[in-house]
Amino acid sequence: MVSLKTYTIIYATLFISATIQVLIESAGLLETTYWIAFWTIIILSLLKAILVAGWFQHLRYEPPSLSYLILIGVGAALALTLAASYSIQ
DSSP states (O other): OOOHHHHHHHHHHHHHHHHHHHHHHHTTHHHHSHHHHHHHHHHHHHHHHHHHHHHHSOGGGSOHHHHHHHHHHHHHHHHHHHHHHHHHO
């Protein structure tokens, strides 16, 4: 069983990264330094997804092929996000 300390660390990490994302969006950084803000939000979102999938969906106990399938999906989502961001500008 995972300890309360581990869950607290995961919660704090998710909370802090979500707060940073909100601050980036509300501070207007997307208008001034778009690509820096964009990549910061993408990296924070990816780290949060890995953290949640790894601890709460128990992917670390699954076969490696399933993890590769998840990575392909993340890569596809990132590619679509990049393509959409180019069409916005």
